[in-house]
Amino acid sequence: AQSVTQPDIHITVSEGASLELRCNYSYGATPYLFWYVQSPGQGLQLLLKYFSGDTLVQGIKGFEAEFKRSQSSFNLRKPSVHWSDAAEYFCAVGLNTDKLIFGTGTRLQVFP
């Protein structure tokens, strides 16, 4: 069955530390891949997306993600986390249909 997995429910990092949030998908073909962020009390906002081409994509707020076909992964990274990055992060995939499927999310907590 098609699925999107974010194995880390909750991650805690210190401000200034690097960050990597994991996302794996289970599909036969390469889907459209997205990362969204949800700040407390807000809707989701697109951080970045991958369609094709360069497997390292840059997004807003200093985030980047790397698509690895062999691992069916699309991990989100940031070299130095800021306290304002505390939020919930969702990986999402689209398979050239109208439906967009979200992972269960990873809650990021940042300590000063």
Next chain:
Amino acid sequence: DSGVTQTPKHLITATGQRVTLRCSPRSGDLSVYWYQQSLDQGLQFLIQYYNGEERAKGNILERFSAQQFPDLHSELNLSSLELGDSALYFCASSVIAGGRGGELFFGEGSRLTVL
């Protein structure tokens, strides 16, 4: 501000009641999506409309229904409410369907509490 407007922001009602959530998409967006977010189920896709027509259906209960009107606003109707329906309901809109690579723009959600 995403440009997507949802009303009401908060709603408290009793079991067995019926409520209507409203969504105005961004200007020019033809696709409207409804998602339910709860602690135990995460972000669940309910239904999508494109220019007034239903295009995709997810885990939407039979007690729930939605429609998109000619002016492109959408309503999600929830009836015979149960305690488990308490959740944050998001509307999103897009120019191109999210599953085809389009960016979804989310409203701030309608928080429904069923007592």
